[in-house]
Amino acid sequence: MTAEQRLPDVSGAQPLFEPRLFPADFGNRTAEVERLARRLAETAVERDRAGGSAPKERELLRDSGLLSLAVPQQYGGQGVAWPEIYRIVRYLAAADSSLAHLFAFQHLQVATILLFGTPEQQRHWLTRTVQERWFWGNATNGRDTGLALSRREDHYELNGSKSFCSGALGADALVISAPRGSNPEDRVFIVLPSQREGLVINQDWDGFGQRQTDSGTVQFEQVFVDSGELLGPVGPSPRTTLRACLSQLILTQLYLGNAQGALDAALRYTREQSRPWPASGAASASDDAFIQQRYGELWLRYRSAVPLAEQAAQLLQSAWEKPALTAAERATLALAISEAKVVAVRAALGITSQIFEAMGARATSSRYGFDRFWRNVRVHSLHDPIDYKVRDLGHWLLSGQGPTPSLYS
Structure with missing residues (x-):
């Protein structure tokens, strides 16, 4: 069954997320990304409640044609730059963070082969990835x-x-x-x-x-x-350590995607279902000055985090394109990713928990599943302690020395 058969036409549908706040512009891939996100969002709450695996939704990812984004064109892939891949991950995470995680890790495995494989291994495994529509x-x-x-x-x-x-x-x-x-x-x-x-x-x-x-x-x-x-032989170099940078920036997009999804869902709920507090004197919850202030604060957190993630993605792309990356260039990238990740974690944890203060008690009903955004961020933000990222930044400020490459930096 083709992607066109599995994914409905949404050309005339309302955007999944409010475009004024969360634009979905992925060039000639916008329609595919929007279709996929819409299908994932349809059952995200129910599937989150059920847990387990989601084989049907994994097939949606496969049928979308987006699993080959990071595969170079010489192997039959699309050769898309990392900033665009990261934006797609972020958008999908706003709809379904778990499936966005799987989607993003597909590209991380492709990158691993590109970083550590010999030319022959790259040709063999990545050509099969495209031709046989592999999920990694x-x-x-x-x-x-x-x-x-x-x-x-x-x-x-x-x-x-x-x-x-x-x-x-x-x-x-x-x-x-x-x-x-x-x-x-x-x-x-x-x-x-x-x-x-x-x-x-x-x-x-x-x-x-x-x-x-x-x-x-x-x-x-x-x-x-x-x-x-066995991939290789490849000796240690600043370029091979980019795998950790790629991974850390994936996590950053998942945090921001959950923050976007939570904000979008909460704004819709407040406009459509929340009731004004009696003492507010407002005709609707949207007119309540305290609720307006709450959303303004949450928006500032989100808006402060996104540019750092975008800047880090651009730096990563520049590093990825360099045939010989220096240790200093790699350190600059790692610091930018640390900044983006720490700010994204803090923003996402705050947004996904504080939306309830704007929506009210009825919004805690399990049928809405609004708590999934916080749970997703809380679990994934424990992947590695952000305290060590903050320490790396402080050490650099005091000594001028960048972080030592590791599994997590």
Whole structure:
């Protein structure tokens, strides 16, 4: 079934989010993105309540034609710049943060192959990604050292497990990482088909937010790995450390998408359903001066965060296009992403919790699902402590030294 058959025509429909506040302009991809976001939004509340996996919605992502955005044109992909990909992630996250997470991590795995794979590996895996319409998952949690890669006579073998494996369930292929030794920072990336014998993907993710990201555990028992399935050889360089930057900026977009979704939903509810407080003297909730002030404050938080994310995305694109990135250029990028992420986390947590003060008690009814925005941000913002991002910024201000590249910076 084609994307046109699965996704309805919305050319004459009202925009999903208020365009005056949240414009949806993705060039010649705007219609596809809007169709996809609309379909995801239709069942987002019910699916969030149910948890588990969302195979039908994953197929919507596949059928949208947007999974090949980051694949270079030479391999049959669309070769879209990162700032546009990030804007699409943010927009989809406003509709359904879990599926936006899966969508974004698809492009992170593509980027991993581009950063660490040989030209032949890139051609092989990314051409298949486009031709076979693959969905990628991951088992790359760097802090989880429960997976061991061992050398055998003519191949390698994986034994152990990985946790927080977003997108693994239902994926066609996986990007996996395993430590080379005792240092978790020194790891090798591996690409495997998800149906490889001895590989078991568990449906055991039970976080109270991001509930349909398929982020459970993956177990490996004597899993065969051909030497050609180890990405590389690639030595450490400022360019290869861009993977952490890409990942951190994905998280930033998810936070801002939830903030956008929460603001849009709350504004609509206030206009259409909220009642003015008796002491306000206002004819409607929209005329209540305190509610107006509340929304003004929340809007300022959102508007302050978005430009930082956009600026960081532009810097990342510039770094991505450089054949030889310097350590200083990489540090400048990492600092910009830290700024964007910290401000986005704080803005999103504040917005997604304080909308209720503007909407009132009736808005806490479970049928609306407004709490999902806060739960999504709260769970995902714990991915790595923002305190360390703030410390990096302070250290740079005092010493002039940028952050040391790591799994999270």
